[in-house]
Amino acid sequence: MCGIVGIVGNQPVAERLVDALKRLEYRGYDSAGVATLAEGDIARRRAEGKLGNLAQKLAAEPLAGTIGIGHTRWATHGAPTELNAHPHTTDRVGVVHNGIIENYRDMLIDLAKDGYQPTTQTDTEAVALWVSRELARGAQPEQAVSNTLKKLRGAFALAFMFRDDEGLLIAARHGAPLAIGYGNGEMYLGSDAMALAPFTSRLSYLEDGDWAVITHTGATIRDAKDAIVERDVQISQTSALMVDKGNHRHFMAKEIYEQPETIGHTLSHYVDMGTEQVSVREQMPFDFADLSRLTISACGTAFLAGAVAKYWFERYARLPVDIDVASEFRYREPPLEKNGLSLFISQSGETADTLAALRYCASQGQHVASLVNTVESTIARESHVVFPILCGPEIGVASTKALTAQLTALASLAIAAGRARGVLSAEQETELVRALISLPTAVSEALGTEDQIMDIAKRLSKAKDVLYLGRGPMFPIAMEGALKLKEISYIHAEGYAAGELKHGPIALVDEAMPVIVVAPSDELVDKTLSNMQEVAARGGKIILITDPEGAQTVGQGVADVILIPHVSSFVAPILATIPVQLLAYHTAVFMGTDVDQPRNLAKSVTVE
Template sequence: MCGIVGIIGVEPVADRLVDALRRLEYRGYDSAGIATITADGLDRRRAEGKLNNLAGKLANDPLAGTIGIGHTRWATHGGATETNAHPHIAGKVAVVHNGIIENFKDLLQDLARDGYFPQSQTDTESVALWVTRELDRGAAPRQAVANTLPKLRGTFGLVFLFDGDDKLLIAARQGSPLAIGHGQTEMYLGSDAFALAPFTNQITYLDEGDWAIVTPGKAEIFDFDGNPVQRIRQTSSASAALADKGNHRHFMAKEIYEQPETISHTLAHYVDLSEEKVALREDLPFDFAKLSRLTITACGTAFYAGLVAKYWFERYARLAVDVDVASEFRYREPPLADNGLTLVISQSGETADTLAALRYAAKSGQHIAALVNVQESTIARESHVVFPTLCGPEIGVASTKAFTAQLTALASLAIAAGQARGTISASEAHTLVRALVELPSAVSEVLRHEKSIEGIARHLARASDVLYLGRGQMFPLALEGALKLKEISYIHAEGYAAGELKHGPIALVNEEMPVVVVAPSDDLMEKTLSNMHEVSARGGKIILITDAEGRAQAGDGISDIIEMPRVHPFVAPILSSIPVQLLAYHTAVFMGTDVDQPRNLAKSVTVE
């Protein structure tokens, strides 16, 4: 997750911009830069690598100015070079950006017809150039940005700095958090309130789709449609600790809302977004093409991520997959195939059962790969290769953004395996990657429907038992949905393959039993509909999570529908995670439970 800071000051800002960026180092980055307005106009300093490299450049070549923007970049489009580092300057505007502009190639083609060409490989420069063209056509800065934002498709946190105006910053948020900091004589912007903690604890968080005109002592905020809106100014606790809830009631809610950004961040590690192709590291200690078998082992939510991955690897790479609960794995003493790969999944990298499974597989001569969020963890250190999830610290005990980051990484690996084994064509691989690239904006769209999900959760909170059903890739999502509800609301819930309904669970169905069905429209939808009719016939209350086409197919007899955007079936399990998480979260809130620290549970299970 890249980091953004901005300052409208009364004193030089360069050193303070760098210090604020240091507070965002935990988010991960591979280049950094700042831009200010000096007596000679817009100027900037950028450097590859860590902030010390940028600080060294500034020591040798200081940057004046009382207004500026800064950025720590995790390379997405284009490599980790100084040329690709932010801020990007085009004409009289500088910009920093978190997220992915999906349609940047279309934007650049349009711009080229008018003689505007990029100097970098990044998607971000298309935004700077578009605003520049608007300025050249006579638009004022605020109108230039207002004209540009509707043209952008994807996710973004953006901050603009304009030559000739040292009292103005313009910011916009869609799928990537941004906060405005209020000072006595200065104003601030940051992707994280923690970055602004040394300057102020008075924070206004932009809502999804908001954009803001920030001037000394003032912030004018507009919604997605350009209407002026008021957002609450509040006191942040970020100065007291690294983690801050922002404008959310719980860390879990904040982490649910971070997923457009965290999915983008993880995706950028595995995919060359400029070429839209998977680009894994070249020194892998195994060859997907030669693997005899893949064994995946994990616990809890990570285990369910492995179950989804089984569908992907077997369908797209034709690679046989075994998935085991890590707490059972070594006690079964399974025989492991020669030239097999064991992939262990753990958010913390310290899960005791998963570590024990890793050691069993290593003694059995397996290649060992770890999918972890903490690259310095024990599991990472004891593996032959580490596949990071890069979603940042997850505070809530019930996993949300770590789960979707795991799925994003696993989806990328499945594509790579399919290409290596010759089971998918380059064209098919491109289609799957394009589906992944478009996923963050689809997640943002689901998040905009939170209020309707909250209303459904109010009714779910009255239940004592809940069934979750899904077919194919959605079966693990049914398991995950039931787990989430159990974890944080303490309502008993069970997840089943929809085809198993008549093999026992249907005996539980009555007028008091909510049945959550995860069923985006796909080639299994018709069979799932049959199961839903069986539930309806027995008075069960169906909550259907689907898309518009699935909604039309479902017909009558559905108590509530949570509608998602239509996406490629490949990424549907990742997108379906979001309403499942929101449903569990709001149910728990209505139940009055401790959402972030549910009873009897720990974030990292380091003992058996």
């Protein structure tokens, strides 16, 4: 989750770029850099570490120029060194990038045929080289970028500047946010409104697939098919210290749409994109190979993340797992095995019941680890090792991006445990890591179901009761779907294991009962679909969440099919959270409830 900025100005921009980057430093602080264009040359300054190092370098070696781009980095591909810091430049173009280019290796192989060789370890340099080759072949900047965007696979935000044009920036987004700011004879570009707040309050937000040609006088925006489109210019009330909703109606919607980016940010901490291996940075006071048992405790959505992780750790690491809600665990005083690991999951790191459970496990001599978004929190401070999820501020009470970040981190840790315990081979690790790397793109595609989901949600908003079904690791996702619907729409909903349908819940099924079945194609899909037919036979209105392969096996009686991309069954539970989030969100919107602050709930439960 890097931060990018750009200015097409009428006065020097280098210091202003750094000023804007300071408001984006929460998005990354491994390294930073700026590049400007003056007298036909692209010049840049880069520094390892936090922005203060870059500021010092610029003070000693100033940059001229009234057009420029800047970047604050959270390292994904390549170590956080000055060499790998953005902007990346060639003799023709400068580029800053937020996200992951999945197919950069293939691009570099193709580029090598024409003598284009990288000098860094980053995926971004492949983009710079590709645009340069397009320019060398005679393409104008707009066409060079358009051709390049059609080649890229991944989730990204990009900004380009060109040696031969001191009044031009080109920006593009797919799965990562970008805002354009409109000034007086100047134009601005930033990852969010906070970066641009000191310069302008007039903003437009690029939609997924958009790319924009930005000059002193304005911006021409095109969609993924290169058609010119209009995006509303809004007046932002954001100050430099505020978190902004962007062009979304609610924080929850914004946070749902941030997930391609936040998943990539979390991945960059746990996965070495170059070697396609899990690389746990934390100094762990234990070895996964020596653990006798893993005990997971959490509350609410965090508990459901742990419930999915139980399947992963037991299957891919053969590590026995116990899991319980913290509010029950803390009072059970369960016996704990010697050399066990207790893992506590909390977005805020302040959840009272989870903290009490942690203290009990610490008193029993367990290794204590926490998975948190707030690394300065009490739970983090009282843990032996802290695994951060790094998803940025989550304002909506109903957890969305924190959940998928938790799942991404837990999946990475399960792989690390599997390798350490000799369960996974190097080849199997690579296969699972590649599945994780593909997630940001798949999530972006899944978000494309929103229009269909809005139509379904309008009907769902008239229901009094809803049943969610899932099997295997989809069972916790079914429970998460029910929890989301309950907490923001106030419709009663239950999540059940599909195999338990005949043991009671089927008695509730009638023509008025929507039944949401979460069943991407995997080894269990046929059994789940059999349960679904039992619902159809009793008149239940079935909403099926599956992928194209799963949809091909569906029989009669399905009211709606929500298609998500086909991915590895390993990461399918993470992807399946997207439609259940969107269903709950849009149902609540139709109900007219307070989506971001639902009644009786708080973001952080710090009392018993």
